Amino acid sequence: MKLFAGTSSKALAQKIAKVLNVPDLSVEQHIFPDGERRVRIPEKIVGDSVVVVQSAYPPVDTNYMELFFLIDAAKRSGAEFVTAVVPYFGYQRQDHIFRDGEAVSLEVIIRILESLGIDSLVSVDMHSVKIPDMFTVPVRHVSALSVFAEEIKKQGWNTGDSVLISPDMGGIARIKEIADILHMSYAAVEKNRDRTTGDITVTSVQEGSVIGKKRAIMVDDMISSGKTVLLGAQLLKKQGIEEIVVFATHAVLSEDAPERLEKSLIKHVFVTDTVVVPEKKQFAKLSVLSVAPLLAKALEK
Numbered sequence: 001m002k003l004f005a006g007t008s009s010k011a012l013a014q015k016i017a018k019v020l021n022v023p024d025l026s027v028e029q030h031i032f033p034d035g036e037r038r039v040r041i042p043e044k045i046v047g048d049s050v051v052v053v054q055s056a057y058p059p060v061d062t063n064y065m066e067l068f069f070l071i072d073a074a075k076r077s078g079a080e081f082v083t084a085v086v087p088y089f090g091y092q093r094q095d096h097i098f099r100d101g102e103a104v105s106l107e108v109i110i111r112i113l114e115s116l117g118i119d120s121l122v123s124v125d126m127h128s129v130k131i132p133d134m135f136t137v138p139v140r141h142v143s144a145l146s147v148f149a150e151e152i153k154k155q156g157w158n159t160g161d162s163v164l165i166s167p168d169m170g171g172i173a174r175i176k177e178i179a180d181i182l183h184m185s186y187a188a189v190e191k192n193r194d195r196t197t198g199d200i201t202v203t204s205v206q207e208g209s210v211i212g213k214k215r216a217i218m219v220d221d222m223i224s225s226g227k228t229v230l231l232g233a234q235l236l237k238k239q240g241i242e243e244i245v246v247f248a249t250h251a252v253l254s255e256d257a258p259e260r261l262e263k264s265l266i267k268h269v270f271v272t273d274t275v276v277v278p279e280k281k282q283f284a285k286l287s288v289l290s291v292a293p294l295l296a297k298a299l300e301k
């Protein structure tokens, strides 16, 4: 296996390579004055199984273009089997037409990747479990829930006075899965999103689910603006929950999400390294857990 890291996933690729005991090979990159990018794989890879690691978080279009070029470079250089590891798969939330006239952005990205000739794809906590079925190549869908469950146990939060909460009904399968691992109770918040403005409202949490509970552990696939978990936290507080912690796989952290979360009533936020959190977006309440061992395991299969 020859593993190459794109610029959005350098540290994660290094960790994966370390677990797999393979070299993390470098790619030549050049950005021209007009912003266009040239990538080159200097290594001989004819007949090899090549893995390209590049996450598609913001700037999502730029990171995708680099991924496309890396795959093309690998194919043209004679790789026999190309696996794209895209830890955060940008555009996945637009997985169908919500309103007439919209593009299905996710399908566009999938078509591009497949037309470039990827042979398989690995990604982490995709927005819906149905997304892998939209590909014609095999997809290994890795879940960070086992990492979250370990941390919850380490913190001693897998107790009767804690409840696992999905901040929306869309995350119910996810919350059931982690509740099964931890043998804990769970519930979901009822959330609505205005499709035109993107505004979120939360209305309720399943009746009776938080009675007698002291701590709520919210689990979600991603934090972008942070509004979903913040509104969920406010609702839970009103229901008498004393302590709220959040686990979310992808730390997209758009706009002023870091400040919003730091100042909020949420006690701590755990994310993974599918998205790199730059220094200016880091905040005291944030901890990053690694999914590198899970990705390495998926690549071994």
Ligand code: R5P
Pocket (backbone or CB within 6 Å): 167, 168, 170, 171, 200, 220, 221, 222, 223, 224, 225, 226, 227, 228, 229
């Ligand atoms: C939505 O369905 C997702 O699971 C997340 O809850 C959502 O994308 C988070 O976005 P934000 O942080 O902007 O509320």
